[in-house]
Amino acid sequence: MRVQRATRGKVEDSSRAWHDAPQFTDAVGDAPRRFVAWTLASLAAGMLAIASFNLLVDPYGTAGTGIFPTGLPRDVSLKADLLDRLPSAPDTVVLGSSRALKVDPRRITADTGHTAFNTGGRAGGPPEAYALLEHLHARFPDARPRVVWILDQEAFRHNGLQPDLVNDPRFRRFLPNKRRQVDKPGLDAWRLFSWSEATDSMRVVEADINNKLGRTRRAKRNGGFRPDGYYVPDQNYNFNLAYSKYLNIYRHGFTPQPIPQLYLQRTLAATTAWGVRPLIVIPPMQPRLLAAVQKLGWTARHRWLLAMLADLHTRYRFDVADMSSITDFGGSADGFYDPVHMRPSNADRLVDVLASRYPGDI
Amino acid sequence: MLFNSHVFIFAFLPFVLVGWYLLRPPTVRLAFLTLCSWFFYAWWDWHFLPLMITSTTVDYVAGRMLVATDEPRRRKLVLVVALAFNLALLGYFKYAGFFLDSLNGIGSAAGVGHPFRALNIVLPIGISFYTFNSMSYTIDIYRRQVEPAKNAIHYAAFVSLFPHLIAGPIVRYSTIDQQLRKLAPRLSSQLAASGLFFFACGLSKKLLVADTLAPHVDSLFRQHDHLGLATAWAAGLGYSLQLYFDFSGYSDMAVGLAFLLGFRFPQNFNSPYKSLNISEFWRRWHMSLSFWLRDYLFIPLGGSRNGRWRTLRNLSITMFLGGLWHGAAWTFVIWGLLHGLFLVVHNLAKDHGLTPPSVIVNRVITFVCVVGAFVVFRAPNMGVAGDVLSSMAGLNGLGSPATIRHTVGITFAVAIVAALAWVNLAPNTWQVEIRPRPLYGLVLGLAMAAAILQIAAPSPFLYFQF
Numbered sequence: 001m002r003v004q005r006a007t008r009g010k011v012e013d014s015s016r017a018w019h020d021a022p023q024f025t026d027a028v029g030d031a032p033r034r035f036v037a038w039t040l041a042s043l044a045a046g047m048l049a050i051a052s053f054n055l056l057v058d059p060y061g062t063a064g065t066g067i068f069p070t071g072l073p074r075d076v077s078l079k080a081d082l083l084d085r086l087p088s089a090p091d092t093v094v095l096g097s098s099r100a101l102k103v104d105p106r107r108i109t110a111d112t113g114h115t116a117f118n119t120g121g122r123a124g125g126p127p128e129a130y131a132l133l134e135h136l137h138a139r140f141p142d143a144r145p146r147v148v149w150i151l152d153q154e155a156f157r158h159n160g161l162q163p164d165l166v167n168d169p170r171f172r173r174f175l176p177n178k179r180r181q182v183d184k185p186g187l188d189a190w191r192l193f194s195w196s197e198a199t200d201s202m203r204v205v206e207a208d209i210n211n212k213l214g215r216t217r218r219a220k221r222n223g224g225f226r227p228d229g230y231y232v233p234d235q236n237y238n239f240n241l242a243y244s245k246y247l248n249i250y251r252h253g254f255t256p257q258p259i260p261q262l263y264l265q266r267t268l269a270a271t272t273a274w275g276v277r278p279l280i281v282i283p284p285m286q287p288r289l290l291a292a293v294q295k296l297g298w299t300a301r302h303r304w305l306l307a308m309l310a311d312l313h314t315r316y317r318f319d320v321a322d323m324s325s326i327t328d329f330g331g332s333a334d335g336f337y338d339p340v341h342m343r344p345s346n347a348d349r350l351v352d353v354l355a356s357r358y359p360g361d362i
Numbered sequence: 363m364l365f366n367s368h369v370f371i372f373a374f375l376p377f378v379l380v381g382w383y384l385l386r387p388p389t390v391r392l393a394f395l396t397l398c399s400w401f402f403y404a405w406w407d408w409h410f411l412p413l414m415i416t417s418t419t420v421d422y423v424a425g426r427m428l429v430a431t432d433e434p435r436r437r438k439l440v441l442v443v444a445l446a447f448n449l450a451l452l453g454y455f456k457y458a459g460f461f462l463d464s465l466n467g468i469g470s471a472a473g474v475g476h477p478f479r480a481l482n483i484v485l486p487i488g489i490s491f492y493t494f495n496s497m498s499y500t501i502d503i504y505r506r507q508v509e510p511a512k513n514a515i516h517y518a519a520f521v522s523l524f525p526h527l528i529a530g531p532i533v534r535y536s537t538i539d540q541q542l543r544k545l546a547p548r549l550s551s552q553l554a555a556s557g558l559f560f561f562a563c564g565l566s567k568k569l570l571v572a573d574t575l576a577p578h579v580d581s582l583f584r585q586h587d588h589l590g591l592a593t594a595w596a597a598g599l600g601y602s603l604q605l606y607f608d609f610s611g612y613s614d615m616a617v618g619l620a621f622l623l624g625f626r627f628p629q630n631f632n633s634p635y636k637s638l639n640i641s642e643f644w645r646r647w648h649m650s651l652s653f654w655l656r657d658y659l660f661i662p663l664g665g666s667r668n669g670r671w672r673t674l675r676n677l678s679i680t681m682f683l684g685g686l687w688h689g690a691a692w693t694f695v696i697w698g699l700l701h702g703l704f705l706v707v708h709n710l711a712k713d714h715g716l717t718p719p720s721v722i723v724n725r726v727i728t729f730v731c732v733v734g735a736f737v738v739f740r741a742p743n744m745g746v747a748g749d750v751l752s753s754m755a756g757l758n759g760l761g762s763p764a765t766i767r768h769t770v771g772i773t774f775a776v777a778i779v780a781a782l783a784w785v786n787l788a789p790n791t792w793q794v795e796i797r798p799r800p801l802y803g804l805v806l807g808l809a810m811a812a813a814i815l816q817i818a819a820p821s822p823f824l825y826f827q828f
């Protein structure tokens with residue numbers, strides 16, 4: 001392509017800002033037609049190449065090609081890696097989602113003298129908690145660890161199992177009906193045509209190659225976890241974005257789903273059978289969000305959660321600590337990264353209060 | 363609907379092109395195009411479609427009434443009513459909330475609380491653009507510079523034509539009148555090639571450049587009170603480049619889409635960052651707006667005909683209103699006034715022979731002024747703008763190399779340097795003489811594929827907010 005000269009003067013002199021759009025030069029015969037054909041063909045080829053790669057690798061397990069181990073390494077697998085390295089069972093196990101990430105096992109040890117391990121991880125719902133606990137029990141069958149479960153009402157929002165949970169061979173045996181219950185996002189054809197999925201496909205391929213070469217460094221690369229499962233990095237959440245997200249969740253409403261309830265029940269059945277009395281802790285929200293969502297159905301769902309736990313309490317042994325407001329444990333409004341994720345200051349305060357009020361459970 | 367969305371590229375556009383070229387009677391084709399454009403507009407929020415149709419109807423009727431009479435007072439009355447309607451639309455939807463908030467602010471400062479209830483008015487997308495299109499039509503007919511639209515469908519097609527509906531270029535009826543009367547009978551390979559070229563260039567600018575810069579710029583502006591000299595400049599330069607690639611990308615896409623439909627749109631950007639002075643910048647940046655402001659505001663105010671001070675006053679008023687056109691916020695007002703000030707200073711300096719002789723110095727001064735003003739344009743309020751500008755002036759220190767590395771990052775730094783080289787050295791889309799070689803087709807197609815693969819989440823164009 002060549003560059004036209006002297007267009008500047010044309011603009012300066014123009015009274016109407018009118019320029020003729022550049023015309024094709026040498027546009028004789030079939031040349032423009034061939035140009036269009038090449039443009040469209042290379043567009044189609046480029047897009048199809050990426051889509052085929054994504055379809056083949058299938059990083060989210062939506063297409064079911066099964067050539068590569070589906071699912072990117074996630075916290076649940078990283079925590080299982082760390083559990084596998086423990087020489088002995090911890091005295092206390094923390095379960096939960098990302099809201100439990102900053103519960104520091106060392107704080108539990110300082111308060112109670114018990115060794116502790118935090119299994120909490122991002123997107124960790126009742127199925128993950130159940131699978132990790134069963135995995136721990138399988139590894140240390142004689143151990144009777146205390147269980148502190150940080151459980152919020154949004155844990156019941158999604159129905160189904162995460163594909164990566166199902167695909168980790170260590171958890172499969174604990175998940176009956178896993179194929180039927182797997183929470184497939186569904187094959188989104190447009191996602192196949194995206195760099196973001198291609199990036200994830202590359203990661204899957206890379207992880208697979210590394211595994212085959214015996215270079216498993218997943219925990220180090222992705223987690224930032226200490227050997228006791230504590231998540232080290234400070235989280236860089238955007239308060240306003242997260243605030244809008246949770247406001248939207250409550251504004252649109254959600255119905256508690258059966259599969260998370262089923263796994264909650266399974267977990268409690270298992271712990272009761274082992275003679276363990278878990279402490280279920282309903283975690284706090286930042287006061288600004290709590291005040292906003294209370295008007296949007298949070299209160300009704302909170303009542304539902306307490307009623308469901310009360311019903312389960314007639315069959316299983318466990319305690320409930322409702323810490324949904326910071327006043328329940330003397331937390332601080334500033335002690336949050338975003339409206340739901342506690343900073344270490346609030347998490348430590350929470351552990352202190354739990355240790356003093358429920359000494360037998362933690 | 364966004365140009366950079368799957369539904370637009372793979373469903374809406376092919377459907378429109380097939381219908382447009384399959385239908386034969388011109389009026390039916392224009393009616394089809396109008397309906398499609400209305401659908402395109404309603405995709406965002408159908409509630410505002412009647413507003414656009416009402417605006418279209420009012421200006422069309424005003425145009426008919428203007429040609430139906432030669433009586434000057436009656437013609438003036440029709441013009442005033444039509445303009446008042448358009449300005450009232452803009453005033454209510456765009457500025458009412460701003461003025462009431464400002465009055466509440468004054469009331470609060472005076473200790474009388476908030477005398478007015480806050481208005482939560484949703485700004486109809488594209489209202490500033492289609493209102494200006496319509497106003498230029500009515501004014502041009504009043505001035506007897508254009509013939510009125512052949513019929514209502516012609517006029518509705520002009521106002522709602524989806525390539526320019528949401529964010530320009532601001533197309534005047536005189537530009538498109540003859541094109542509407544003589545529609546392209548088929549999609550020739552010439553039209554398709556030109557259309558694809560412009561669309562692919564615009565899509566790549568938006569998705570591969572502007573959207574890559576955007577998260578870094580947003581992050582820096584969020585940390586406005588912790589910026590040092592280098593990081594503040596990264597924020598200012600990053601946003602100036604993001605805005606250029608975003609908006610000129612949109613304009614290129616609009617031109618490409620117009621080509622595919624057989625229309626020609628005016629150029630909207632002509633390498634503005636190569637300008638030697640601020641006056642030239644405004645002849646190169648958002649040209650359809652600056653020429654609109656010149657023809658319908660600056661010249662009617664007296665232009666540069668009545669002496670130096672009147673000229674400077676007219677420039678300042680024009681730029682103040684140009685700033686206000688961009689949005690109902692003090693930052694836009696200040697941005698417009700800053701540009702008015704730059705134009706005044708440039709005019710005075712030119713008159714007194716004080717402009718530097720060096721081309722490079724002139725370009726650097728102009729660019730620095732533009733970047734500084736864009737910081738005000740981008741900032742959510744003057745406090746943030748003040749923080750960034752004071753850091754750019756070095757008042758908050760240089761910032762440690764570690765902080766710069768952590769805050770700016772090597773990717774963003776390289777992107778800024780590359781984008782600066784592009785806007786200063788490379789030809790713009792309109793300067794490229796296109797040759798229909800298969801190799802160029804291959805490169806263009808792959809660039810387009812790379813851009814489309816980047817579409818993951820909706821990423822609106824920055825100028826949609828205006």
